[in-house]
Amino acid sequence: MVKIGKHKTDIQIAICGSAGDGTIAAGDILKQAMAKAGYNVIAFDIYPPEIRGFGKCVARARITSEQVYSLKSESDALVSLNDSHAIAHVQEVGRYGAVIYEDTPISDIAEGAHISSHLAPAHLPYGVAFREISERVTGSARSRNIVAVGYLAGLYDMPVEAFHHVITQKFATKSQALADSVLDGFNAGYHIGANTFHLHFDRIGTSRGKGKQSDLVMMSGNAAVARGCMDAEIDAFFGYPITPATTIMETLAHEMPKRGARMLQTEDEISAIAATIGAGYAGARAATATSGPGLALMSEMMGLGVMAEVPIVAFISQRGGPSTGLPTKTEQSDLNLAVFGVAGDGQRIILAPTNVEGCYKCAGKAFEMAEKYQTPVVVLLDLYLSNRYEAVELPKKNPFAKNCSKPITQKTNQSSYKRFKLTNDGISPRAIPGDEACMHTVTGLEHDEQGRPSDHPVMHQTMSEKRHKKLLGAVNHRGITISKRFGDKRKVDVGILGWGSTFGEILEAMIEARKEGIRCSAMKVVMLSPLPLKPINAFFDDCGEVLVPELNYEAQFASLIVGATGRQVHRLNRVTGSPMRVREILAEIRRLADKAQMIAAQ
């Protein structure tokens, strides 16, 4: 049993290899084990669009004892399972960070092709014969990723029992011989790592769970969405695979049949949204999931959902665009499409969680909102959030309400039921098809209260107002964070307004800025349509300058905010395919703080 130090833990590990090297699997064992041991873990995997053979994979995990909100710009250790890919990542290793690599390549290599010649003077080299150890202990070189994880665990004094537990669980469905072989590989690496002289200064210290096995669960954003769907008792899911949303469908395909719910892979995204609307209309809790290109195809049917007031949920995980774009890189550039991408005035609810726990809550609450406000709800994720892993503690009691539709209080006769009845809050009592007492018509055409087509100018005006007005109540929907302010709660020099996955980096930057004495505050906006204007305006009132960092070129969120509030913002936009760097946001905060101070001095 490793003695855990009393100091705080904050270590980021990057594992880099080629597709097929077991890079992501190694990272998965690392993060699962450390979460099992009670540490906070944030992890993010990068993988290539190719299936196997030559693409680069990077698994990063930040392991901490305190709550943190994003990965660090610099890693404390880099494990190379393939130098040709890992060499480019050596520069992300910080001062006195470790670079761990294969010391006995299988064949001769060209001058400069080995990672050891690319280390900075401040890096610490740890060469290990992963392949040889794996062959000796397991009879195959295939487990060298496991040997590498073992070495890493030994080198950093990580709790070995948690790794044994995770490996045993991971290989529970395989043969005992294979599971034993993998454990042998891990133990061999661990033994060597533990007995290697430690030159690095990072050590595993206290955990959030103080060394006890915890209730923390390592979960990706997409897995949290699927869990939220299941806890909200989803009835039907229709989808077509697309990166990075596919794993939502994969998980639900596995889980839904266990509860008698239905999941169908359709022939394309148009069919998926059409079927979802059909199921939603029929009274089912129905959802679909796709990415930006899929959302583009779904736009027309999304309009039908708005017009026919059908409750559905669409999970959209953004990736680099336009068109096929960057299928395996992250971006936040589908905001405009999500908010505005329908024919006509087709406002619906848009939610954008900022972390994995938020994915769970937004997923479940989206079904409540869809039913309550009788509209499509789009939950906007992105690749960084979909694939990001965090150690989360899910509520022991199911937090999601069932059957949130406005009830029909009076049933008289067929002709008196008005599916689109004009009410004070814009929400009409909803009947499910098949209720003989509530026969009604539903169409994509503009319609009257009973659903009959109508192009009367007053009717279109009235119904448009109804469809917009009913959504206003959503900004006060209970049990979900619509927006939240962090940091200084009074007047500040700099405010940072953010959405989606970037908010983690925003929070980290704000925390750093406050340590530097900068008066600043950050606000996340989870509901992007309709916007919670009251807290947003209050935030502007308190901030000298407002910065909006986001991962798109057109400053889509900034423009949305400026359009809705008439306030001025400073835009910070990056489309590198990678998450925003904390230090970039911090640099901008410093610049704006100086500016605010100068203005105040004048």
Place this chain on the structure above:
Amino acid sequence: MRSKKRFETMAKREHYVVIGNGVAGTEAALQLRQRDQNSHITMLTAGKLLSINRYEFPKVFSPCGSDWRDFLLHPPEYYDEHEISIQRNIWVTHVNAAEKLLMLRHRESLSYTKLLIASGGGRYIPESLNQFRDLMEKFGTYEEAKTVSEALSKGGHVVMLGGDMIGLDLARSLIKYGFRVTVIGQEYLFWPHHVEPAEKQRFTTILQDMGISVRSYASVESIEQGKSGRKARHIVLNDGKTIDADIILSFCGLMPSLAFMAGAGVDIERGVLVDPHLKSTDKNIWAAGDVCQIWSPEENQYRFYYGWENVKEMGRVAAFNMTGGNESISTFQDEKLIVTDTGEIDSPFWQFS
């Protein structure tokens, strides 16, 4: 056109490779950079650390505590500022002098235009002690020194076999820090100083006055693992007496580290043979420091020179000549063992700057 021109410029750059990052290698790299600013300089070392001051290793026993950064000759930025690529954990397995290639353990080949061998020396263990080497700790690297210091409890007993000047430097520090030290042996006592027998007795007495126990006429018969509850090592001497020790260290001089030079086509005796310009028998290979034997016209033989000042000067001269200079190594520090005004032994080999 621009890229072609750039390629041609790069092709003309010298690539100096220095094997070893001790005093000689580190000084040579600096001199190479100062004399040829357009060159590419690569230092290779088997160790994991940047150039480190081994003369300060006794400080690992200091109760004040330290880590390896306290022993660095230069901070990491130094190498970036001087554009010196320092590659660590690199083991040269073979030198192909004909093709100017180094073969590395990790199966990479590295080309050079001019090569400096400055790989230093490792501990020498006499044949009679070799069978006990696994029971003797090493003290050649920072990691080894730190491991010894962590294994030694307060007031612990260190037995030194041999008692060369590196060991005696450590011994006087250990005494200062409250440990017990016993030196066994005659042959390597005060190495590399040449001490006449009559003087050796006088210096031995001084060592004992300094608190170091010396068994100069004893030799080791056997070394065993200590019994449970006793000290870690049990030594049986040739006179039948026994000594229990926490740590046993061998300090019997240095053996040049040049196994990788076998078959390189360069003349080697105990070290790499070099002329007074520190050039080997290969026109592109020089050597400096503890690894080379320098031709001494005065003595009409090849000989080693030790000590910080000596090897640093060798590094400077070798680099000077590798960059087109023509200088002979000539000035060496005094090699006499001395007694200070306070009655303690001092040695020029303990001096460093």
